[in-house]
Amino acid sequence: MTRRGAVHTLDAFLAASIIAMALLYAAQTPRERDYIGEETLKGEGMQALVQLNGNGTLGRLVEARSWGELEQVLRIALPGGVSFNLTVFDEFGSPLNNVTISNGGLVGRTVESLEYLLAVESGVCPLYRVRLQLGG
Amino acid sequence: MLTKRRKGQVLVVAALAIALTILTTQAYVYELNNMKISSEHGLLSDYILGIKQESRHVVTASLVNVSHGGAASNFEANLERWEVFVAGGYSLGRCDLNATLASSTTYSDGIRLDWGANGSGVSSACADFALNLGGRGVEVDWGFTVNMTSKVEVSGSYDDLGDDSKQVSVSVNLENEGASALAGTIVLEYLKSGSWEDPKNLGSYAKLDSGNGTYRYTFIDTIPGTFVRVRVRVNDLRGVFVETETSLPSG
Numbered sequence: 001m002t003r004r005g006a007v008h009t010l011d012a013f014l015a016a017s018i019i020a021m022a023l024l025y026a027a028q029t030p031r032e033r034d035y036i037g038e039e040t041l042k043g044e045g046m047q048a049l050v051q052l053n054g055n056g057t058l059g060r061l062v063e064a065r066s067w068g069e070l071e072q073v074l075r076i077a078l079p080g081g082v083s084f085n086l087t088v089f090d091e092f093g094s095p096l097n098n099v100t101i102s103n104g105g106l107v108g109r110t111v112e113s114l115e116y117l118l119a120v121e122s123g124v125c126p127l128y129r130v131r132l133q134l135g136g
Numbered sequence: 137m138l139t140k141r142r143k144g145q146v147l148v149v150a151a152l153a154i155a156l157t158i159l160t161t162q163a164y165v166y167e168l169n170n171m172k173i174s175s176e177h178g179l180l181s182d183y184i185l186g187i188k189q190e191s192r193h194v195v196t197a198s199l200v201n202v203s204h205g206g207a208a209s210n211f212e213a214n215l216e217r218w219e220v221f222v223a224g225g226y227s228l229g230r231c232d233l234n235a236t237l238a239s240s241t242t243y244s245d246g247i248r249l250d251w252g253a254n255g256s257g258v259s260s261a262c263a264d265f266a267l268n269l270g271g272r273g274v275e276v277d278w279g280f281t282v283n284m285t286s287k288v289e290v291s292g293s294y295d296d297l298g299d300d301s302k303q304v305s306v307s308v309n310l311e312n313e314g315a316s317a318l319a320g321t322i323v324l325e326y327l328k329s330g331s332w333e334d335p336k337n338l339g340s341y342a343k344l345d346s347g348n349g350t351y352r353y354t355f356i357d358t359i360p361g362t363f364v365r366v367r368v369r370v371n372d373l374r375g376v377f378v379e380t381e382t383s384l385p386s387g
Contacts, residue, residue: 114179
């Protein structure tokens with residue numbers, strides 16, 4: 001009877017230990033994130049625009065109204081399999097591109113949109129708002 | 137007796153199941169948060185990086201304007217336009233960008249045009265920016281300084297060939313923000329009998345572009361005097377204008 005009681009006590013102790021260890025491990029899960037995860041369409045689009053205008057390329061193409069060249073540059077800058085549609089607005093919100101800047105229309109299960117503010121390194125400092133819609 | 141012994145085993149198995157559930161749930165929540173936070177964090181970082189990058193372009197555009205004769209007040213006007221534009225361009229909350237023009241002994245209203253007669257010319261624009269983003273659990277306060285500077289340095293000497301005939305060697309070095317930079321256009325002139333002359337018109341004119349922001353020129357002409365006065369006018373690849381003059385001694 002005494003031995004049986006001791007075994008039950010050990011069983012209960014083992015069970016409690018397992019749960020306690022699980023709780024302890026869960027509590028120690030790091031709060032810091034490594035920020036390496038899946039990139040969203042928005043993130044990829046924003047990265048592409050930031051990189052494109054690092055040396056002012058995007059601004060120069062917009063300023064020169066080179067819509068065809070802009071489309072080609074975006075085709076290269078964005079990952080394959082991502083569809084895009086770009087609209088350029090002037091400082092006061094009027095759309096500028098009179099042709100569609102796209103690689104064939106927005107296709108994909110997810111469509112996201114982002115805006116990028118653009119300043120051009122020319123004498124009058126034109127400002128533009130670029131709206132990029134992405135599908136993937 | 138057997139049933140009672142099994143009760144203990146069931147207790148341990150149940151504890152294992154509960155522990156496993158706790159750990160699995162924790163791992164799932166962690167992974168979900170990780171993905172969400174990482175993508176939002178990356179997007180926000182790129183947005184802020186974009187604001188800083190375009191602020192540099194605004195400062196550069198203003199320097200292009202002012203260095204070509206525009207009013208210094210254009211710099212402040214451009215920054216004010218940019219502040220308003222940025223405030224209206226952030227859809228996830230509040231975005232305030234405040235620019236302060238650099239003011240010191242060398243800068244006036246954020247601009248420094250020091251086109252000296254000592255062989256060194258500087259065109260520079262400088263402003264301090266304070267960016268404040270808020271909303272949707274995000275609070276960012278960040279300050280950065282943008283200083284865009286084009287600097288040209290001219291040096292050289294001449295060899296006296298007799299009867300005021302001189303072989304002149306000129307070296308021009310261009311820098312953007314302290315690093316060697318290529319020039320868009322360079323106009324070199326020398327002073328002869330009170331008027332500025334273009335050495336390209338001489339048969340002896342030669343130019344060497346080192347490809348690293350250093351340009352060397354040589355030419356021969358009859359230039360009276362004990363020194364040769366030269367002037368260099370440069371537009372860098374960004375369009376910023378800078379010029380300087382200097383007197384070249386006998387080598």
